Amino acid sequence: MFIRRSTTVKYFIAAFLGAAIYCEWFIYLVQPQYWTDLDCSEHDSTCTKILFIADPQIQGEYAVSPPLSYLINWDSDRYLKSTFKVVVKYFKPDVLVFLGDLMDEGSISSIVQFHSYVKRLANIFEVDHQVLQVWVQGDNDIGGENEPIRHDKIAEFEKVFQQPSIIYYRNVSFYKVNAITNTHPQKSDTDEAHENNFKIVVSHYPVTLRHMFGLQVYNAIRPNIFFCAHEHESKYVKETKELKDRKVTWFENPKSTLSLAFNDESLYEVYVPTCSYRMGTSYIGYGAAVLGIGCLYVILFGFLNFLIIKLVLIFIYCFNRYYNLLHFIYWILFILNNKYKAVRWASNKQKYTSFDFGTANTIKGYKMETYFKLFS
16 A cells, blocks of 8 residues: 555656656646747848737736636736747847736726736846837726727826827837727827838727727728737638628638738738736747838737646546545435435335436536536
């Protein structure tokens, strides 16, 4: 018995160390091998690399109670910081575009909490070289989805990040559209000086999905392309410039690439997936674009690294195997006991009859069966 327990402990330790090595080191070496190279041409001085970060939704203080929240927040922040560092080192972007939902509880936080979340964001997405950063508001930052829009949070967001609604970099203009409040930048004298720039609309909510607002934005800005987030999905929409004939295409693998020449009558809106594993989807990563002479290439980087989740699931699985066994034995004894009583009652009547366990027990039995399907 001691030898068997000792062997089990060794296997558990080996599995733990293996998972830690894979999730904390090996995955960061292997995953970039599946990415498409996105380099600028040596002869293209206007080439610009843009990295899109969507829905990091750093965890707050309300979703999970302490002390478990400390572990979850630490692991989530650490994951975001690690993956971001690998992507920046690999891609070497000129521009970082944050597409909103930076915080999970920004809209319901106090001002003190809001600023503490901003400090965490600065630590997570820290870069060691000069790079332009564009920050867009999301519904979890300022409200708007199934909750009132928090105008105090809009003001605080703008105060913290202090950015105009139109940002210029080389031959590119970034237009920050807020589809939550239905607002978009208005053209100015400064914008006329950059009229020939490549125009990119960045928004948290999809813009072209809402026909009237999308047309309003397009007619006011005449962008070359839209980038959005919110849906935690990797895809792009192709449609006419009248926002008709929508066709959705999914990025199905790490090497999926969108190459555009912008010489036709089509309009594109790219959906960037969440970069956080906390959003309940395995399709996570960052969006990357290289803007050269007339072309834009888009690809999404993916990571599959969930050490804490895997260990927690292993614990839950092991715990519930024993729990289910005891639960199963209890119900078997319960059923046999009731059957025995039913048989005795029928014997006294000199005949056999069926025994109804009742609606409540049937429901419990159904729940037990569902429970087995989840954990067995």
